[in-house]
Amino acid sequence: MPILDAVERPYRVVVAKPGLDGHDRGAKVIARALRDAGFEVIYTGLHQTPEQIAAAAVQEDADAVGLSLLSGAHMTLVPKVIDELRAAGLDDVVVMVGGIIPEADIEPLKRLGVAAVFTPGAPLPRIAAWLEDVLDRREKGMASV
Numbered sequence: 001m002p003i004l005d006a007v008e009r010p011y012r013v014v015v016a017k018p019g020l021d022g023h024d025r026g027a028k029v030i031a032r033a034l035r036d037a038g039f040e041v042i043y044t045g046l047h048q049t050p051e052q053i054a055a056a057a058v059q060e061d062a063d064a065v066g067l068s069l070l071s072g073a074h075m076t077l078v079p080k081v082i083d084e085l086r087a088a089g090l091d092d093v094v095v096m097v098g099g100i101i102p103e104a105d106i107e108p109l110k111r112l113g114v115a116a117v118f119t120p121g122a123p124l125p126r127i128a129a130w131l132e133d134v135l136d137r138r139e140k141g142m143a144s145v
Contacts, residue, residue: 011063011135016044016053018081021071026120030066030098030127037128050077054084057093063135064094074101074109082113094134098122 015031017024024046035041042060044053057065065085067078078097085093097109098118106117115134118127 010038010040011132012040012042012060013064013066013131014042014044014053014057014060014062015066015068016048016056016081017046017068018048018050018053018077019069019071019073020047021069021073022046023070024068026070026099027066027068030068030124033124034066034128034131037125037132039128039131050080050084053081054088054090057085057090058088062090062093063138064096064131067095067097067099069097069099069101072100074099075105078109078114079112092138094131094138096127096131098127 013034015027015034017027027043031041031043042056042062044056053065056062065081067081069077074097082095085095094115095113096116096118097114101109101117101119109117116130
């Protein structure tokens with residue numbers, strides 16, 4: 001009898017808009033692109049608190065959390081979301097950020113635990129391929145990005 005590979009499953013991604021930013025077109029575009037690429041996507045809607053985002057990640061058994069920020073509050077909100085995820089025991093959840101993020105803030109966000117930052121114009125297929133690769137590597141116990 002042949003040995004079976006591990007069960008393949010679609011990865012689950014929570015896409016969230018933290019804070020008071022009311023512009024969610026980008027979040028909806030990335031949610032649809034990830035869905036079309038085979039991910040299970042849960043879009044939490046506008047005006048989410050870091051606590052709500054972490055709770056959604058727990059409830060949905062998320063593999064990744066995508067945060068969309070256009071308000072300029074990324075250096076305040078992203079660390080709070082990461083802290084809430086860690087407090088909930090979700091250290092292995094991949095966090096990615098998209099939106100209007102100044103170049104000078106990308107490395108500090110990565111030092112906080114953000115796996116990738118995607119700014120306007122990033123090709124949607126590249127984002128989906130990157131996320132799939134990172135999650136595949138995590139599932140196989142390989143080194144992360």
